[in-house]
Amino acid sequence: MRVDVVSSENLSFQYNHSEVLSDITFRISEGDYVAIAGPNGSGKTTLIKVVLGFYRPSKGGIFLFGERPHLFKDWQKIGYLPQKSSTLNPHFPVTVWEVVSMGLLSRKKGGDISRADENEAIEKALEYMDIKDLKKRLLGELSGGQQQRVLIARAIVGEPELLILDEPTTALDPDTRDRFFNVLSEMNSKKTTVIIVTHDVGTIGKYASKLFYLDKKMVFYGSFEAFCVSREMADYFGEYSQHVICHRHDTAKPSFTL
Template structure:
């Protein structure tokens, strides 16, 4: 049985002034996919996310979210988003972990509404899903970069999204914690059935966690499952990136 289309990009081209940033992108993400998007700086990855999230308007082509054209799509609570917060977060911000995660419910319950018992239970459950339930009353600024990112994922999860988009989430995360972070994403995808889109430069470790890989450099040079990606050679990768690339395999 064919799984539901969560995202469909149909011949997307996007320009900044007169320069093509994305050229004729066709891409489908289905329910339960874990898609990793890789590519060099300036390859159009961030622009692609902004188009999917409705931040930038489509110039040419069509984007469909859950089967609906993006200009008609209203159910944005179905999509969670985690940005590079660990790299730029103000460590002096006085909010607790509970308050940060609870802020993810604002769209559902209103800006100035009081949180009820059921909302506090959802916050605790979201933190439990990312292994941070014991940090409920800690100040967010006291946490490590990796712990902060887990909290931000909990904030995205608390509203029960069906799609979670992460933009370079390991920026600012200690290298020793990156593997644990990817293990978490793997568990969210496999155990919760959450559809994931991850933008990253870290091609060495994430390919064994993702179900699909997309290589983007203005054009979509490759889109396939992780097994097909592993078959790409250094010459293929160098063509994608525009310079010599040597792929390192990580055996665990």
């Protein structure tokens, strides 16, 4: 039986007396690859922040590896890429290597990683994101897309059991985006649970196994196959749009080995 990585029971969250998330119940199991989609202001990022314990639910419960997030301690299991990487200070004096190294902080704190293993993990993450030649460069000297690749490398460097990515592909060119999704698929095939917030339902349909459609409440949660025949989704997207998304989902996944 697969273990629940994230689960919620009748979860609601209010911000300034306004309900941002309403009565949401779901389970994300080990090895799932879940795309969270929804319109602007639908609560996608808020849901991620509730999962990570940044915000506490107003009602109901949320569990991360079976524990309340604010009591959770095994942070080395989590890799996280927040949405607002554009707010990073472009003049921050930090090299690519130093940024990726920050992704190993929880493992370093636990004392369960040697310097040699740390270096190896960083080299591997840089290679995954094809930025090995940038490792000595300052983050502020790189383009927006390169910076995003560095931040993704930081999220995956610890080979986390749960990877949470909030709109990670915004600044990426099509080739880099494909490479990134293939890296995620590779990690997912090795049991990393992936939760990805995205607006691009069409592209993610080629990779994710489940879709979580959110609009303050849970509109749809299930497999892409179920999504393609869902009446609610036809109402939301329109018959034609749903057909396009599902058609793209049917296309074969590109082969990729690391």
